[in-house]
Amino acid sequence: PIFLIAVRRLSGQISETVGFVRTILQSGDRARNLELDYSLEMQELSGTLNLLRDKLSSALSRLSRSHERELRAKKEAEESNILRSELLSAVLAHFEIN
Numbered sequence: 001p002i003f004l005i006a007v008r009r010l011s012g013q014i015s016e017t018v019g020f021v022r023t024i025l026q027s028g029d030r031a032r033n034l035e036l037d038y039s040l041e042m043q044e045l046s047g048t049l050n051l052l053r054d055k056l057s058s059a060l061s062r063l064s065r066s067h068e069r070e071l072r073a074k075k076e077a078e079e080s081n082i083l084r085s086e087l088l089s090a091v092l093a094h095f096e097i098n
Helices: 002-027 034-097
Strands: none
Touching: 002 034
16 A cells, blocks of 8 residues: 555656646746756655655565565474474384384
8 A cells, every 4th residue: 555655646746747847848938947946846756766665675675574484484384293293103103012
């Protein structure tokens, strides 16, 4: 859900930036603050991209840690099953001998 919100926001900002550039190109306006307006649009877009990058990085880190925990749990379960099998074999061998 967080990524969907960030992607929608990013999409909106990209659309606004494209609209801004289109308006400038169509109007032929060369006002002094044109560069400043464009720069502010790009800074806001850059900020959103950085936020999205950070959220993706964080999610990937959490996913990686979760995967590592799952692998450890699987290995422990396999080791436990091996020990149980060995114990059961030893008990059965003991009773077969006696």
